[in-house]
Amino acid sequence: MSEILRQHAEQQFTEELHELKQQESHPIPENWQLSPQSVVTYLMGGKLKNGFEIKPKYIGNRRLMEIAVATLATDRALLLYGLPGTAKSWVSEHIAAAVSGNSTYVVQGTAGTGEEAIRYGWNYAELLAKGPSQSALVETPVMRAMREGKIARIEELTRIGSDVQDTLITILSEKTLPVPELNSEIQAVRGFNVIATANNRDKGVNELSSALKRRFNTVILPLPATLAEETEIVRSRVASFQTAMKLPAEAPALAEINRIVTIFRELRAGVTSDNKTKLKSPTGTLSTAEAISVVNNGMALSGYFGDGNLNANDLIAGILGAVVKDPVQDKIVWQEYLETVVKQRDDWKDLYRAARDML
Template structure:
């Protein structure tokens, strides 16, 4: 395979999926590439058989998500930004359907044609409506092949575009009036959608569409040790994807995790507006590792603070005052955090 920046889940974990298929003796739902038990093992890990853990969170949530996808309703994963909703969606799709590229990215500009079908206008004008002139959407292809389709950030789509899914999900049929035909979904078809809680109110889903989904809330990781393990594994994977190897400073990662956990639990006027997600922590540690690798310097607390500033502040300058308050009230009292205090003071307390 030609080198790419990011492999899809079914490409990255092809060997594990092959192993699971060879070992899988459990009952498979119609149209599924693996049994429900094997899908769970793929996502939650099975160290005894060389299957890595890919989702660090509530295993019971994974089981409920798998069960949801066996039924008539779709699966809606909601949560704060950076809680691995998209990753979980991709992993489920890779394991159940064998590939995860049937994807619609929801935006304010998403159209009905992107969800249903469109036309090759050159062929349409020369020969009229025909199957040859029809351009299939990911939903169309998923129905035709009996696969899962992913719809990211569904609440970013206008409500009238969201509601195009209602008949598709309830009737499992896509009508093409121009050709006088209807495509009926094959076994295995279903929809996984994601939505950020911070987007609530942007384009709220209609009650009719909500009834077509089972909702699962993907929480922020509360276990600091688990979050540290996830951050280190994700950064090491990113480095390996780029053909690099570099040791990570475990104490520095632990420091960042503790800072994030304390800031997440700040309340009232001192609560940061920035998203303190595990994904943001991965970005910070990855940036520190790259700085250390290419400048040939050890990872340092000063680097960590610099990357925190660039990642967290963004367009929210009021967060600087809140970080300064955290430094002055919490960090100043910790003798072992002097480097963090000194580096943070230069950025946030001037």
Template sequence: MTEQALRPHAEDAFAEELKALAAADDRPRPPRWNLSPWAVAKYLLGGTLPDGTVITPKYTGPRRVVEVAVSTLATDRALLLLGVPGTAKTWVSEHLAAAVSGDSTLLVQGTAGTPEEAIRYGWNYAQLLAEGPSRKALVPGPVMRAMADGRLARVEELTRIPADVQDTLITVLSEKTLPIPELGEEVMAVRGFNLIATANDRDRGVNELSSALRRRFNTVVLPLPATVEEEVSIVTRRVAQIGRGIDLPPVPEGADEIRRVVTVFRELREGVTADGRTRVKSPSGTLSTAEAISVVTGGLALAAHFGDGVLRPADIAAGMLGAVVRDPAADRLVWREYLESVVREREGWQDFYRACREVTSA
């Protein structure tokens, strides 16, 4: 069934790479790690093994960021991946868990409604009512299972979880135990257990971490891509991976449009054109790399199903409008001003200008 999954887990999608790395890895491995820290970093950053196996890069960014993240997981401190939306926090978290534990599914998805039971444990209420509290009636959560098995647990969007629920993690991270007062027992973490959390402070609905909880984490900030080329590479690679799963046209057919999307996003994010000559207003949205991937993927779907399979400006114009204009009043003015003052005057961008102007005026 794995090959039919719309989005296989990282440990399934890259099983051959992980197997090749394990075979070539002769360095010391922490308890219950499938790979050494060196091999985990190699898996994320990419490279070629001595036998010729090519490891595709999962993260494009500073090597030191990955090295610090991996080395943190080899200690008794938890890892907090912090960054603005779209900096690949979830992607890195998943691949770290896949490489270290061979299992990225021990996941708590943080939302404003995440209950304490999602982090600790729940109950099979039919069995609870019939027999009373017992180990058989207890339903362990992902964190409890990771503690018992010595694996990595993941908590996504930690700052979206209510503050009192967040603090459930304090005992887990400081004492490495999870009390079960109903049974008068506790689950003690075995060697190999650790936790990766992701968070950002740019979205609405963010709950600040308490100082007590923040002290339990080593925080690694994932930066936005440093250059246009780096961001184009990330978008191209991810769109290709997504496209293969849903039979979209090959990415090289749309290389020019990908560069345009990335250029526009970076200029609007930074408030200045790439040549540094013109200041532009920034819209209210984040215009992240993840959103650029979404715009290009949507454009490729239009090109595949309603065009000739080649990505053109008309295919991405509506996606661009949706990404940039989040506040219909203020952002539309920002977008129109950018189109008229920057895009309209840019050589070779006339088709892009006309397509964006058409959907903006509609």
């Protein structure tokens, strides 16, 4: 497994999940691996009675995670909704890993996702040779999750066409999946539920029908509330990336991560952190996920083309790539930010020089 680029959550955190199961003292819903309380501990982190430390997977409002996990213990599905980069997919994966011990029953939503990706498909060679039969049926992740009482995940639900989305209505309301070609149906086993994610930047693309919305409990995942919170998220995710990729670079100084996060937060908000200077915001989202990518890219540059210590020259290309999505409008926004904010900060002079060299 050491050669796997990215392990599934249940593989990467096997020891934590095992310890939580060993220390379990709360009622466990049928076909769940852990109690709802332990699932939230897995997500938020904490110390167990035996002293074992659980690392936080989500840094933010604990109540949001409690609501999300409690929803899955009811007959309603869970919709994680928010801006790009607010850890919707990350949270979805870790909840599924803790609840079901398997986070791999995933449907990736796109404009081309059809009904067969959610309901079932057919092996057409078998279908032509023998007609509709159980052996010709191709099960989807949703169908397998129903059979086994697991969590199914649907990523980017609002990217899927409205007519395809509505195939979920019977699954979520009746907990059955009819297979009329075989005159049969799949009935969901206890423990089955669905976690979907949706991006509010896609609002208006394929809106959920009112009938489908009623089948979901929506939890909105916000951007990190504070600079310290967002910096810690970036630091912890970068540390995981560095371990997985085995980059020949030193762990970045917290001050460098803090600078990137500050830039992103100020440009997102349209005002400096001291509320003294109003700013124009770029067209992109400047999410936490993009901040993580900027640091990771900088570490690769410093490790392979520098001295292994992350510096302003390593970071600036990634920052420019994240901020300047529109070469005309965003370039003006960035230049104004450089001159009115970055240039004025004494401890950011290196960042200003590196940025000027890249323009």
